[in-house]
Amino acid sequence: MSNRYEGQSVLVTGGAQGLGLAMAHRFAAEGASVHIADVDPKALAKLDEAPIDGTGRFVAHQVDVSDSTAVDKWVNGVAAADGRIDVLVNNAGIIRDNRVEKIDDADWDAVISVNLTASFYGVRAVMPHMKEREYGRIVSFSSMSWRGNFGQANYVAAKAGIVGLTRTIALEGARKGITANAIAPGLIETPMLASMNAPAREKLIGKVPLGHSGDPSDIAEAAAFLASPEARYITGVVLDVDGGLGIGSSIR
């Protein structure tokens, strides 16, 4: 494993489990000081004992990323402690699936808030720190669903919003050494995927051109590249990591 992230300060939201945790391990394995913000105190507590396969470290922070004051405090605290912020990964996300006429106000607001508004709060908070050092990498989580998906109007609206946010931040950060990209995962084996209705999940997995669901390490690999210094000429893209599912219909 290389040490691409040695000395870097990397922020990962929703990093106490699932894709966020896999990315946190990957960044730490490559030397980063990884600051994980999550709302789940039990999962955060486990991070203290988590063995790290590399020279980096984990710092767990209990933060609700849908609270802008809490996000500002977290980001500014990390910047003060580490003296730098190199990477922000906007990964925290939730689903509250239903047909549009059955989505109540609370389920609309919660999904937009955690998946989209929280990413805006994170970006707004890190931008001054990144601009000051003229370096930054922002990776935000969209989804294969951003193009539209039955029963997910709130989630799709948020994940399409991430695409617009990312492309705009890419323009605003470009002259200051800041890149912004999004990852659009397909079906990846995490607690979120496990919470889906089982027959629907199996049916969807059957449609993946590569023939199987993805592993969190597949996402970690993509994020570790997009957030690296080597990805300096890539900005404003949405990277599908979905085994080909986003390509569209297949006659097989």
Ligand SMILES: NC(=O)c1ccc[n+]([C@@H]2O[C@H](COP(=O)([O-])OP(=O)(O)OC[C@H]3O[C@@H](n4cnc5c(N)ncnc54)[C@H](O)[C@@H]3O)[C@@H](O)[C@H]2O)c1
């Ligand atoms: N797993 C998939 O197949 C898949 C597919 C497409 C997109 N995604 C996206 O990838 C991201 C990660 O998904 P996952 O499967 O690892 O989900 P997950 O449910 O396994 O983990 C999400 C994490 O976010 C945390 N979180 C939730 N609300 C929060 C809040 N308000 N503040 C801070 N932390 C909060 C949770 O505690 C949890 O640790 C999400 O944005 C999701 O929409 C996942």
